[in-house]
Amino acid sequence: MKKSTRRFTAVAAGIGIAPLVAVVPATSAYAHGYVSAPKSRQAQCAAGIVDCGPIKWEPQSVEGPKGLRSCSGGNARFAELDDDGKPWQAAAVGRRTTFTWTFTARHRTLNYEYYVGGRRVAVIDGRGQQPPATVSHTVDLGGVTGRQKVLAVWNIADTANAFYACIDVNVR
Structure with missing residues (x-):
């Protein structure tokens, strides 16, 4: 040649x-953050437990405007996270459960909110601080039992956005 x-x-x-x-x-x-334990829906996708689309490669990317109540954070690319018909595994938990966030980009935090059945059960103040690489919160799930979907929201202090994660649990 x-x-x-x-x-x-x-x-x-x-x-x-x-x-x-x-x-x-x-x-x-x-890349930002998601609930890694108990495994959120996006963590289950990343682990190959449930067959999902592009969220498999970026579980930390479920970002949307503050105030939403969807597992996908209103992000059409991750709409499968809103599908309650998928075979999401429910973690066996007690009425007080510890949720662990894993961060890949740590933003200053306004707060974290937790919802069960559309009802807010906890708010944890982020004090405008940048979190460490992982953060855990023990949350009282409000007296519910059986299979539940917990919506965890990480509200960012210096933007209009939040990060969303749904965690399927079976409360004993």
Whole structure:
């Protein structure tokens, strides 16, 4: 092969790959935080427990405007998280349960909210602080029993957004 042909092939290959390289790092900019224990729906997707779409690769990215009450945070890319018909595994828990958030980008925190059946059962003040890599909260689930869906919300202090996670539990 001639030197000019090899050079042309190398340049053409580089041009073909360049858009992919430019796009891949951009997804990590959306990395932030999710409930890792008990396993949230997005954590179950990432672990391959439930078959899901792109959330499998970025469980920390369920971000949307503050004030929503959906598992997907209103993000159409992650709509499968709102599907109660999927085979989500429910963690066996007591009436007081500890939830652990895992953060990949730590934003200053307004607060954390926990909802069961649409009713807010806990608010934990974030004091405008940047959290450590993991944070755990012990939450009283409000006297419910049986299978429940807990919505956990991480409200960011310096933006209009929050991060959302739903956790399926079986309260003993």
